[in-house]
Amino acid sequence: MAAIVVLFCTLIFSSLSFFGNALSSNYYDKTCPNAEEAITNAVKNAINNDQTVPAALLRMHFHDCFIRGCDASVLLKSVGKNTAEKDGPPNISLHAFYVIDNAKKAVEDLCPGVVSCADILALAARDAVALSGGPTWDVPKGRLDGRVSKATETRSLPAPTFNISQLQQSFSQRGLSMKDLVALSGGHTLGFSHCSSFQSRIHNFNATFDVDPTMHPAFAASLKSICPLHNKAKNAGATMDPSTAIFDNTYFKLLLQGRSLFSSDQSLLTTTKTKALVSKFASSQEAFADAFVKSMIKMSSLNGGQEVRLDCKVVN
Incomplete structure (x- = not known):
């Protein structure tokens, strides 16, 4: 069944365009062919040490995509007078950011400045599901990282009390x-x-x-x-x-x-x-x-970023 899902995603979602950025399943094939393996290894190593990591990564990706599209704005740290998304009330309990940092470091060692933090988070969320016994899929790639992150915008996240x-x-x-x-x-x-x-x-x-x-x-x-x-x-x-x-x-x-x-x-x-x-x-x-x-592919294809961050915590 997993193979059928992967094939379906490769055929139907090989090239997506939301918010102007075209996404492709083979986006890094030439520029960073081993990126996905490096990300998967980082997620796998983290799960071996902490069984809460899969849920954390899946939730982090969801909370990222629901604010400004999947642009890794949830990874940015608060700077000066600006309180970032990760410090907004609904996101205080988010954790496992270190997994994305580890994956980013591994990918940067392979191909500096090529793979966005937003793509790493999307791939890590997929790996979190697959490594927990769920389905796997071909993640369309090519997202760019955003430069804006505001805690006030987290008010628009769906709440557990919603009807x-x-x-x-x-x-x-x-x-x-x-x-x-x-x-x-x-x-x-x-x-x-x-x-x-x-x-x-x-x-x-x-x-x-x-x-x-x-x-x-x-x-x-x-x-x-x-x-x-x-x-x-x-x-x-x-x-x-x-x-x-x-x-x-x-x-x-x-x-x-x-x-x-x-x-x-x-x-x-x-x-x-x-x-x-x-x-x-x-x-x-x-x-x-x-x-x-x-639905994951549909949600994670919303993107409005501008750059490939060298450090997922700060803008370039």
Whole structure:
């Protein structure tokens, strides 16, 4: 199945153009033919030491693409009076930036000034999924790195408290469909959430219910024990998909059982179209993998950068 996905992506997405920058699957074939191998090795080495890396890289790529297109603006550090994206409230918990730095150093040793940080992040996110047992795909390349990064712009990132109309608006503004929304939400099969992101569902939900009635009672009770109302534990939280440690379709199965963490997850069951997609992906790992790959390529092809950064943390 993975081979079919790769072939599909090579044929259909071999040359993409969003925001004016043409992307190509063979962009570095002549200028830096060993770049992908170097990036994969950096990701693999990091995962061997830290199992949270795949989720971190996938989330980092998503948060990058949703602000100014996939231009690696999320990697820039705050300078002077400018607070960068990575220091905006939704991004405070992003981590594993060192993986991209390591990959960049490896690629710079091979071919200085050729491969953008944005491409490295897109490839690293693909590797994070593939090395976690998920599908692999041919990433179209040729993104440029941006020179602007503002923490204030992170307010436009979709929040875990969003309802379906808010999610639809957020995704449609980026040219992404309802199917893309459901497929990309499947990325929640990896990762961990702090209590603050789902606290409102398990305590004082509304005037009638203390707990969100759409939640499975036993699941809600387990979350309440981990995240008491006046929780002071900074790092307390829950695994997004506690049943498996691999990239699979279990997220959708749990969602149908009332065992999702976020309001935004639960909202996928509130329209006929999105609920049907959840059911489809829950019943077919292959259908989910195929849709996820297409949506990742679509999302990651939004780019509006201007340069190839020599250091991913600062502009040239």
